[in-house]
Amino acid sequence: MNTLNTTVTGEVQMPEENAVPVQEGRPAETVIEEGKTVGRPFADDAKFKLRNVEVFYGQERAIKNISLDVARNEVIAFIGPSGCGKSTFLRCLNRMNDSIDICRVKGSLRLDDQDIYDPKRDVVELRARVGMVFQKPNPFPKSIYDNVAYGPRIHGLANRKADLDEIVENSLRKAGLWNEAKDRLDATATGMSGGQQQRLCIARAIAVSPEVVLMDEPCSALDPIATAKVEELIAELSESYTIVIVTHSMQQAARVSHRTAYFHLGHLVEVNETNKVFTSPEHELTESYITGRFG
Amino acid sequence: MTDQRSQAELVRQSLKRRYRKERRFRAYGITAIAIALAALVILFADIIGKGSTGFLKTTLTLNVQLDGQMMYLDDATDERQLKMADFVEPLIQALIREIPSVTESDRSAVRGLINPYASVTLRDALKANPEWLNTTRTMTFLAHSNVDVYVKHAGNEAYSIKLSEQQRSWVDQLQEKGVIETSFNDVFFQNGDSRDPSKAGILGAVVGSLLTMFVTLILSFPIGVAAAIYLEEFAPHNKLTDFIEVNINNLAAVPSIIFGLLGLAVFINLFGMPRSVPVVGGLVLTLMTLPTIIISSRAAIKSVPPSIREAAEGIGASKMQVVLHHVLPLAMPGMLTGSIIGMAQALGETAPLLLIGMVAFIVDVPDGFFDSATVLPVQVFLWSGSPELAFIERASAAIMVLLAFLMSMNALAIWMRKRLERRW
Numbered sequence: 001m002n003t004l005n006t007t008v009t010g011e012v013q014m015p016e017e018n019a020v021p022v023q024e025g026r027p028a029e030t031v032i033e034e035g036k037t038v039g040r041p042f043a044d045d046a047k048f049k050l051r052n053v054e055v056f057y058g059q060e061r062a063i064k065n066i067s068l069d070v071a072r073n074e075v076i077a078f079i080g081p082s083g084c085g086k087s088t089f090l091r092c093l094n095r096m097n098d099s100i101d102i103c104r105v106k107g108s109l110r111l112d113d114q115d116i117y118d119p120k121r122d123v124v125e126l127r128a129r130v131g132m133v134f135q136k137p138n139p140f141p142k143s144i145y146d147n148v149a150y151g152p153r154i155h156g157l158a159n160r161k162a163d164l165d166e167i168v169e170n171s172l173r174k175a176g177l178w179n180e181a182k183d184r185l186d187a188t189a190t191g192m193s194g195g196q197q198q199r200l201c202i203a204r205a206i207a208v209s210p211e212v213v214l215m216d217e218p219c220s221a222l223d224p225i226a227t228a229k230v231e232e233l234i235a236e237l238s239e240s241y242t243i244v245i246v247t248h249s250m251q252q253a254a255r256v257s258h259r260t261a262y263f264h265l266g267h268l269v270e271v272n273e274t275n276k277v278f279t280s281p282e283h284e285l286t287e288s289y290i291t292g293r294f295g
Numbered sequence: 296m297t298d299q300r301s302q303a304e305l306v307r308q309s310l311k312r313r314y315r316k317e318r319r320f321r322a323y324g325i326t327a328i329a330i331a332l333a334a335l336v337i338l339f340a341d342i343i344g345k346g347s348t349g350f351l352k353t354t355l356t357l358n359v360q361l362d363g364q365m366m367y368l369d370d371a372t373d374e375r376q377l378k379m380a381d382f383v384e385p386l387i388q389a390l391i392r393e394i395p396s397v398t399e400s401d402r403s404a405v406r407g408l409i410n411p412y413a414s415v416t417l418r419d420a421l422k423a424n425p426e427w428l429n430t431t432r433t434m435t436f437l438a439h440s441n442v443d444v445y446v447k448h449a450g451n452e453a454y455s456i457k458l459s460e461q462q463r464s465w466v467d468q469l470q471e472k473g474v475i476e477t478s479f480n481d482v483f484f485q486n487g488d489s490r491d492p493s494k495a496g497i498l499g500a501v502v503g504s505l506l507t508m509f510v511t512l513i514l515s516f517p518i519g520v521a522a523a524i525y526l527e528e529f530a531p532h533n534k535l536t537d538f539i540e541v542n543i544n545n546l547a548a549v550p551s552i553i554f555g556l557l558g559l560a561v562f563i564n565l566f567g568m569p570r571s572v573p574v575v576g577g578l579v580l581t582l583m584t585l586p587t588i589i590i591s592s593r594a595a596i597k598s599v600p601p602s603i604r605e606a607a608e609g610i611g612a613s614k615m616q617v618v619l620h621h622v623l624p625l626a627m628p629g630m631l632t633g634s635i636i637g638m639a640q641a642l643g644e645t646a647p648l649l650l651i652g653m654v655a656f657i658v659d660v661p662d663g664f665f666d667s668a669t670v671l672p673v674q675v676f677l678w679s680g681s682p683e684l685a686f687i688e689r690a691s692a693a694i695m696v697l698l699a700f701l702m703s704m705n706a707l708a709i710w711m712r713k714r715l716e717r718r719w
Contacts, residue, residue, distance in 0.1 A: 096608065101532060127611035134609065138602035140621060150620075151610040201606070208610060 032267045035065035038282045039272035040259075043071035047212060047242045048093060053107035055088055055097070062088050064266040065107075070212075075234065075243040077253035077274065080263035081289065086246045089263070090214050092116075093244065094130035095123050111212075128155055131205035135217040137197035139189035139204070144181050147189045147200055148172060151208035167207055175203035176233050195226025202233060206241070213237065215245040219252060231256050250290055254278050262286045342698075346691025352480040352493065353443040355409065356435045356473070357389040361421065363429050371425035382414035382421075386436065393474050394465050404462055408469075410437035412494055437482070438475060440493040440685050442466055446477060447688075454684050483692065487658045488674065492685035495678070497693050499660045503573055503653070503668030504642060504700075506661060510577020511584060511641050516634050518581075519588030523630070526589070527596040528618050547586035554583045555647030563651060570652035574664045579651060580641040587640065591633020595626040628715040635708035639701050645672040671697045 035052070048070035055063035063085045070076055078086035088097070095116060097103040109116040116126060128151075139147050148168045151157075158164040168185070172178040177199045181192075189200055198218060205213055215234070219227040234243060234256045247253050253260050253274065260277040262270045262285070270283045281287040363369050365388070368380040383406065390405050391397050397405060413436035420434065421427055438446070441457045445466055448454040458466065469475040487499030530536045558579035562568045568575050599622050607617045648654065653669050654677065661668035669677070671693060678690035 094609070096605065099604075099608065124611045124613050127609060132605075132609035134602065134605060136602060138600075138606040140603060140606060141625065150607075150612075154610070154612055154616055154620075204606075204610065 032264060032269060032285070034267065035067070037067065037268045037271055039270045039277070041068045041261075041268065041271040043069040043074075045072045046070065047072045047112065049108070049110040049113065051108040053089070053092065053105070053109060055085070055092060056102075056104045056106070057100075058102040062266055063092075066268040068261065068268060068271060070242060070244060071259075073238065073240070073242055074259060075238045075245065075257045076259045076261060077257035078244070078246045078261050078263060079248070079250060079253050079289070080269075082248075083265075084263040085266040086261075086263045087216050090216055090244060090246050093212070093214055094127050094132055096132065098123065128208050129210050130212045130214060131208065131210035133198070133201050133205050133213065133215045133218045136221050137194055137201050139192075139197050139200050141188065141190050143186045144172075144189050144192070144200060145185040148203050148207045151204060155208055157208065171203040171207040172200075174206055174233075174237065175199045176229060176236075177203055193226070195222050195229060198222060198226065198230060199233065202230070202237075206237070210241070212242040212244065215243065217246050217248060220248060227252070250278070262289065264289075342691050342694050345688055346693075346695045348447045349688040349690075349692025349695075350480050350483065351447065351477045352482055353438040353446045353475060353477050354435045355390070355413075355438050355469070355475055356433065357386065357393070358431055358433050359385050359389045359417070360431045361385060361428055368421075368428065371421045371428045377418060377422060380418070382417045383409070386413055386417065393472065394468060397465070401461070404459065405465075407458070407462060408439050408442050408466065410439050410493055411491060413437060437493050440491055440683075442475065443493050444685050446470065446475065483689070487660050488656060488669070488677070489658060492683055492689055495686065495689055497671065497674060497696055499657060500669050500671045500674035500693070501696070502660050503576075503657075504670040506573035506664055506668060507576040507580060507648075507670055508638060508642055510574055510664065511580040512634075512638060514577065514581040515584045515588055515637065519585050519634065519637075520592050520630055522585075523589045523592030523596060524618060524623070527593050528614070528622065543586050543589050547590060550646075551583050551644055552646040552650065554579050555650030557582065558647060559650045569665060569667075571655045571657070571667045571669070572665050573661065573668050575651050576648050576653050576668075576670065577664075579647045580644060583644065583647060584634075584637040584641045587637035588630075588634050591636070592626070592630040595629025595633065596622060598629065599625045628712045631715070632708045632712050635704055635711070639704045639708075642670075642700060642704070643672055643697065645670075645676055648673055649676075671700070 046069040048068075050066065050068045050070075053063055053066045053068075054061060066089065078090060080086050091097045092105050092109060093111075093116070097105065105117055111126070111130065115121065140150065142150075145168055148171050149158075149164050152164060152167050158167055169178060169182075172181055177196060180196060181200075189197065192200065198221070202213075202218070219230050222230065231252060234245065237243060238256075238258075245253075245257065257274045259271060260274045261268060262277065262281075262283070264285050270277065270281060270286045272282070277286065278290055281290060362385065365384050366380045366382065368376050370376055386409050387402060387405055390408060391399075391402075394405070416436055417434070420432075437443075444454055445456045445458050445463060449456065449463075456463070466475060482494060483496045485498055486494055486496030489495040526536065526540065558575060562575050562578055563570060603621050603625065604617055607621050612620065648670060654673050655667060655669065656677070657667050657669050659666075675690050675693045675697065678686040678693065681687075681690075
């Protein structure tokens with residue numbers, strides 16, 4: 001499995017629990033202390049209070065003892081190399097991991113001081129409050145109007161057609177799609193460009209007026225222009241929503257987020273104000289990652 | 296440099312080999328398709344060659360003198376008189392007048408040209424129009440099936456002609472005069488089975504098939520789709536569901552005659568349902584079709600992209616809403632296609648129906664789900680086993696009708712898939 005790594009240094013390195021594989025340009029003795037996060041992981045006005053969160057896929061521990069607060073109306077970016085668990089962690093916040101049979105979540109996850117994983121908790125209600133935008137644009141194969149109207153319809157948010165029309169228009173306006181879509185609301189959504197589809201997905205997510213929007217690499221399938229539009233949108237949305245965004249692009253994290261959290265092999269290594277993370281990271285792993293030495 | 300050149304040479308040689316391989320592979324493919332097509336063409340040519348004459352009937356057009364005295368009938372509205380009257384005599388007389396060389400002593404030979412049911416046709420006509428008595432009418436009757444075979448297949452070794460030399464010469468003369476003619480065989484589409492090939496038709500079998508298919512469809516489609524949705528979306532993944540899944544796949548491979556035995560044992564012997572009725576046939580075919588529908592529906596559900604499911608769940612749709620609003624509409628074309636293919640299979644099925652008695656000789660067109668009936672493939676089976684050669688062409692014609700049904704069902708499946716897919 002690790003034969004590729006050996007070709008550079010000539011040594012065989014096996015990654016172990018709590019140990020980081022040794023890579024070029026970085027001292028081999030860097031060890032992450034489990035459950036210890038440098039920087040400022042906690043906030044006063046917390047929307048999410050997450051304590052000692054662990055996620056297991058069968059026997060494998062994907063998230064290792066992470067504690068973090070997400071403040072109200074902040075944009076927090078999760079960054080880190082592939083497979084570090086940032087998406088897994090994100091999906092715990094609205095229980096999207098429930099549909100994976102082998103996935104187990106431990107620890108305390110609270111939204112507005114209510115347990116997210118309470119067995120009595122209604123997942124449908126939780127997801128109405130915590131919306132999600134996915135990596136690949138995934139509009140329903142229906143009309144643009146029906147895509148946006150779907151959430152309000154199933155949650156019974158609008159009783160009259162006029163109310164529904166208003167919600168659809170507002171959501172599309174907020175997503176910056178109204179001008180492009182207003183003349184073809186009945187056209188099928190899958191006929192739009194990738195960037196438009198992703199903004200439609202955002203409109204669909206905010207149509208149910210959630211309190212939090214989770215975004216899992218929302219721009220990874222988009223070109224730079226579409227990306228710029230979505231980023232502008234995130235900045236506007238941050239005035240009224242709490243946004244958690246997973247991204248592979250450090251520039252994007254730097255541009256859109258207030259705080260940045262760096263994940264590494266299931267650990268939360270560092271959380272801090274975004275400009276601090278990118279200008280003077282406290283942890284050497286963070287520094288190595290943002291300077292592009294690995295990842 | 297030399298190394299590079301020799302490497303390029305090696306690549307060129309291997310390229311040649313690769314292209315040769317590709318050409319060979321393509322040739323195999325074309326051969327396989329050609330063989331399949333040839334088989335299909337031979338099959339169709341054989342069936343159409345044998346069966347096309349099944350769509351023709353041979354008729355006699357006669358000027359019949361409806362002489363009351365000859366027929367022992369003086370009131371055509373009297374049921375009792377109608378039963379006793381002689382309707383064969385006017386036909387024989389009319390035919391004798393058409394053939395100059397015939398004498399009274401050839402009566403029985405002349406009678407051999409007329410269909411045994413022609414007198415019934417005449418009686419029904421008189422019953423409907425009593426005022427025709429003692430007038431002369433030009434009417435068309437079916438010819439005897441031996442005449443039918445002679446007219447259509449004279450000179451064909453495969454058919455033995457059961458007419459005497461004398462009768463043959465009469466038929467030739469009558470054909471020249473236009474008394475004997477062939478025309479489109481409407482009788483074939485209006486009648487049930489019959490002992491007389493010229494009166495035998497497929498209407499009974501077609502109606503039986505439709506009734507049976509209806510029962511199969513309304514049972515197997517909902518049950519199959521519901522089972523597929525439950526297994527795919529709601530059932531927990533454990534030993535029990537694995538066991539069920541394996542057994543559904545096993546059921547799909549069980550020979551159909553076993554389902555017939557099951558139907559006989561359970562529906563007829565245990566539940567006491569009547570034999571040879573469309574309901575039991577439909578139930579048996581449902582059992583046979585269910586695994587096909589479940590398997591194809593599950594495949595259709597599996598092929599719905601998980602991103603759509605995630606999108607719906609992410610907005611807060613419940614499990615049921617995800618399935619009903621998103622998975623089912625997207626999986627529907629696949630489910631329908633699978634079901635229609637399953638139904639087409641059931642339509643062509645013979646073996647299980649033999650065991651539940653749908654192989655009986657049934658003349659009447661069934662009027663309901665609990666009326667004795669037979670189905671098209673069984674009708675073909677019955678006719679092709681008949682010693683009378685005239686039935687062979689009826690069997691081939693029935694095969695053509697069955698094939699037409701199957702093809703239109705397959706076309707429907709393709710059309711539905713195309714139409715429903717375009718919506719998305």
